[in-house]
Amino acid sequence: MAKRILIFSLFFAGVLAIAFACGKTSNSGQVTSPATPTPPTPPVAGTNDMDFWLTKGDQTVLLQKQSTLLSFGTVANNYSFVNVDTTQAFQTVDGFGFTLTGGSAYVINKLNATDKAALLKELFGNDANSISISYLRVSIGASDLDDSVFSYDDMPAGQTDVKLDHFSLDPDRANLIPLLKEILAINPAIKILGSPWSPPVWMKDNGSSVGGSLLPQYYNVYAQYLVKYIQQMKAEGITIDAITPQNEPLNPANNPSLQMLASEQAIFIKSSLGPAFQEAGIKTKIIIYDHNCDRPDYPLAILNDADANQFVDGSAFHLYNGNISALSQLHNAFQDKNVYFTEQWTSSEGNFGGDLKWHVKNVIIGSMRNWSRTALEWNLANDPTFNPHTPGGCTQCKGALTIGGASITRNVGYYIIAHASKFVPAGSVRIGSSSSGDLQSVAFKTPAGKKVLIMENDGPADATFNIRFSTKWVTSTLPAGAVATYTWN
DSSP states (O other), X not given: OHHHHHHHHHHHHHHHHHHHHHXXXXXXXXXXXXXXXXXXXXXXXXXOOOEEEEEOTTSSSOSEXXXXXXXXXXXXXXXXXXXXXXXXXXXXXXXXXXXXXXXXXXXXXXXXXXXXXXXXXXXXXXXXXXXXXXXXXXXXXXOTTSSSOOOSSOOOXXXXXXXXXXXXXXXXXXXXHHHHHHHHHHOTTOEEEEEESXXXXXXXXXXXXXXOOBOGGGHHHHHHHHXXXXXXXXXXXXXXXXXXXXXXXXXXXXXXXXXXXXXXXXXXXXXXXXXXXXXXXXXXXXXXXXXXXXXXXXXXXXXXXXXXXXXXXXXXXXXXXXXXXXXXXXXXXXXXXXXEEEEOOEETTOOHHHXXXXXXXXXXXXXXXXXXXXXXXXXXXXOTTXXXXXXXXXXXXXXXXXXXXXXXXXXXXXHHHHHHHTTOOTTOEEEEEOOBTTEEEEEEEOTTSOEEEEEEEOSSXXXXXXXXETTEEEEEEEOTTOEEEEEEO
16 A cells, blocks of 8 residues: 555656646646747847948949948958048038030930930939939030030131120020020039130131130130120029139140140239139139149149239149149148049040949049049030031040930949939038058048948959948948949938
């Protein structure tokens, strides 16, 4: 009997042990069913702290927002750092854009009304589908990318018009002026720079649209010609923010063109143009030079002339020769004067990938890191045969857009500018950023406080790196030859 009691006790104890292991007892000591197990908490997805737009040199990706998750963190890795520093502030940006040549206006105006309106909104609007161009350069009179040569005061051979009684903007009323008005209706704040390729030929010593020099006896008359231009454009509702006295003054071979040496430009500004603007109450900026980076001595000579200096806002550059660092040379010599980058073409014989790398590295990143307030590519648009142009004008200048009939092709120039203009509005300030190896960078803080980092991978291999802001960083990869714009709050 004692043996049976022992076996029963051991059995009951085992049941209780199993009950306590698999479930729980009530306060009465009764065993309840096991609790339903709580499912594991799924991992929380990382937040996306940074947006990322990409263009590849092989054109498989064109200004596309990437779905890559970029979350700030502090996990160490072996990748190099590109640092962004808002405590370092440099120049304020006036804008990014193109020259709206007469030829560009002509081909855009040939689009039907619906396509034209959509294109202008895409180019100059401020929504998610726009690239938000904020700065335009126009020619005062014809450039070589008009279909013919003209000034605003052309006279029969042997005649002059020193009182400018025949001055008229009519040659630009068919295409350029109406299109500018449509653009201003979309973006009233867009800034416009005017540059002459040549004065009226009767003011020149060779009587030709090609080359020659402005006769000193017409300095005052030409100054009044430019005053009239600004005043009459204003009467059309078009404010000219700045002018240069001459496009490419050391290139007298174009059609139209003019040679204007530094000494001549200095005399013209201090004796005629500056006083004429002052007397007429014109606030339009005078920006000197407007030519290649290989001759910084030209603008330096004018700025070293105290009488001319007082009328000058800054110096403008192109980069068909020289090094982009010439802009910093001017800035360092005259820190109270601005620098501007106003022209760079892409060729019909160029390569998309090569042009993308070179232009973003030099025109966008390079000019901005060297104090420029603007970065402008050359012509906005032309047709599939690279027309219109003057006789002797550029036959290989590829617009940012090719427009033929109802067809619109977005070329490399479009993406070069869009990677900046879409994200860096006028009034943004360049801030500190570092480069690493083949990775080139420039950074900005927008008026809304957003940070923008433009990067170009100049190397032959994909590059993985960290973008560090404050004490945290994200890790990203940029394909070889690609361009990216990163934005975050």
